[in-house]
Amino acid sequence: MAFTTGLLIFLVPFIATMASSEPLAAVVKGVNDFTLDFYLTTAEKNGPGKNVLVSPLSAALVTAMVHAGAKGVTANEITKGLRFPEDKATLEDGFRALHGVLANTPNVTLEIANRIYLDKTTKMKPDYTKTVTEVHKSDVESADFMHNHESERQTINNWVLKKTHDKIKDLLSPGMVTPATSMVLVNAVYFFGKWKEPFDREQTYDQDFFVSKSKTVKVPMMHLTKTLRYAEIPQLKAKAVELCYANKDVCLQIILPDAKDGLEKMQKQLREGAFDLSNIEFYPTKVQLSMPKFKLEETINIKDVYQKMGMKAMFQPGDADFSGISEEKLVVSEAIQKTFMDVNEEGTEAAAATACVARRKRCVEEPLEIFVDHPFLFRLVHSNSLIFIGSHFEPTVPSEDCAPVEDDVEEQVDSHLNDNPQSDDDRIHHKRSHCEML
Numbered sequence: 001m002a003f004t005t006g007l008l009i010f011l012v013p014f015i016a017t018m019a020s021s022e023p024l025a026a027v028v029k030g031v032n033d034f035t036l037d038f039y040l041t042t043a044e045k046n047g048p049g050k051n052v053l054v055s056p057l058s059a060a061l062v063t064a065m066v067h068a069g070a071k072g073v074t075a076n077e078i079t080k081g082l083r084f085p086e087d088k089a090t091l092e093d094g095f096r097a098l099h100g101v102l103a104n105t106p107n108v109t110l111e112i113a114n115r116i117y118l119d120k121t122t123k124m125k126p127d128y129t130k131t132v133t134e135v136h137k138s139d140v141e142s143a144d145f146m147h148n149h150e151s152e153r154q155t156i157n158n159w160v161l162k163k164t165h166d167k168i169k170d171l172l173s174p175g176m177v178t179p180a181t182s183m184v185l186v187n188a189v190y191f192f193g194k195w196k197e198p199f200d201r202e203q204t205y206d207q208d209f210f211v212s213k214s215k216t217v218k219v220p221m222m223h224l225t226k227t228l229r230y231a232e233i234p235q236l237k238a239k240a241v242e243l244c245y246a247n248k249d250v251c252l253q254i255i256l257p258d259a260k261d262g263l264e265k266m267q268k269q270l271r272e273g274a275f276d277l278s279n280i281e282f283y284p285t286k287v288q289l290s291m292p293k294f295k296l297e298e299t300i301n302i303k304d305v306y307q308k309m310g311m312k313a314m315f316q317p318g319d320a321d322f323s324g325i326s327e328e329k330l331v332v333s334e335a336i337q338k339t340f341m342d343v344n345e346e347g348t349e350a351a352a353a354t355a356c357v358a359r360r361k362r363c364v365e366e367p368l369e370i371f372v373d374h375p376f377l378f379r380l381v382h383s384n385s386l387i388f389i390g391s392h393f394e395p396t397v398p399s400e401d402c403a404p405v406e407d408d409v410e411e412q413v414d415s416h417l418n419d420n421p422q423s424d425d426d427r428i429h430h431k432r433s434h435c436e437m438l
């Protein structure tokens with residue numbers, strides 16, 4: 001039996017378009033519908049009180065390349081799980097248009113590159129080659145995994161390192177690429193954006209962040225008083241504020257439960273369908289915003305998440321059907337996503353989406369105070385399309401004297417004291433993901 005391995009690594013902010021393209025709109029809607037399930041399933045897998053950072057768009061882009069060669073039940077499960085349009089022409093035209101939009105986003109840096117490393121003994125079917133090169137804009141590079149798998153692993157890592165401006169190092173660890181590997185599909189994205197209204201570093205100082213009702217930790221809290229887009233979400237007993245980058249269509253949304261310990265309840269309400277986050281209705285009002293700097297990094301086993309979402313055949317040797325890629329037998333044996341996000345005074349890379357709520361007018365002369373001092377959900381959006389989504393339970397950028405405090409317990413966290421201040425070069429968001437097929 002021949003064995004094939006496909007590896008996909010990617011970093012993809014999801015950018016919407018203002019053009020009226022029905023195929024693109026269908027793909028955008030599908031990814032947005034997939035987003036909530038992917039985020040909530042990951043949060044449930046991580047367990048209560050754990051930070052979450054995922055890029056559903058990146059997962060969708062990688063899976064779209066796998067889906068392009070899937071057949072039968074395997075293809076049907078992916079179509080249903082990722083909410084892809086069932087019509088092949090609509091799906092391909094939508095992704096083709098999406099790549100065009102991603103390549104044309106002014107006033108922020110957004111660089112996207114796709115590449116397939118194909119073992120010289122493996123032959124891809126012509127139709128699949130056409131799809132990945134024309135629809136998914138991927139280059140195809142010859143490789144020799146059978147005889148030089150370790151060298152090829154380094155080659156791929158170096159390519160990722162270059163495409164992410166030296167921010168993603170050693171993405172593929174030893175053992176991920178083997179003599180059995182026949183193809184590695186890679187997608188790398190570099191995104192950097194500065195706030196339209198930056199925070200003043202001089203106004204950042206330590207304040208309490210509630211990690212629970214009774215437990216606080218000191219964090220560097222940023223402060224800004226400006227006219228921002230604000231919303232109230234009574235269905236979730238929450239409020240939201242939107243911070244935009246130099247490109248006003250790319251924004252970070254902070255969704256803050258009213259209760260100090262309300263985030264887990266809000267996640268359950270979202271799972272039950274209490275409110276659709278794509279329907280938040282923002283309106284401009286003067287806001288006095290206090291929010292923590294934060295930096296998150298996470299590794300997600302997408303294989304586990306996908307199987308919980310009902311996509312199982314692609315991971316089962318007896319069921320997987322990827323006969324559209326090659327004559328060789330193919331099964332997805334591993335799928336990993338890695339994410340990185342840094343939010344500070346000058347800019348951020350993060351997750352968000354849009355949602356709608358009844359609006360209530362506020363007095364402009366009296367700024368509305370929004371104090372993000374307890375767990376919250378965040379989303380990074382472009383127009384109506386989601387880039388990243390996550391939840392922040394535990395501070396990740398501690399103050400110099402960061403120590404959790406409870407009513408009757410003081411717990412020193414010395415591991416945080418050696419953290420270095422964030423440099424300007426660290427304000428980069430990266431996401432890496434790979435699917436390995438044997």
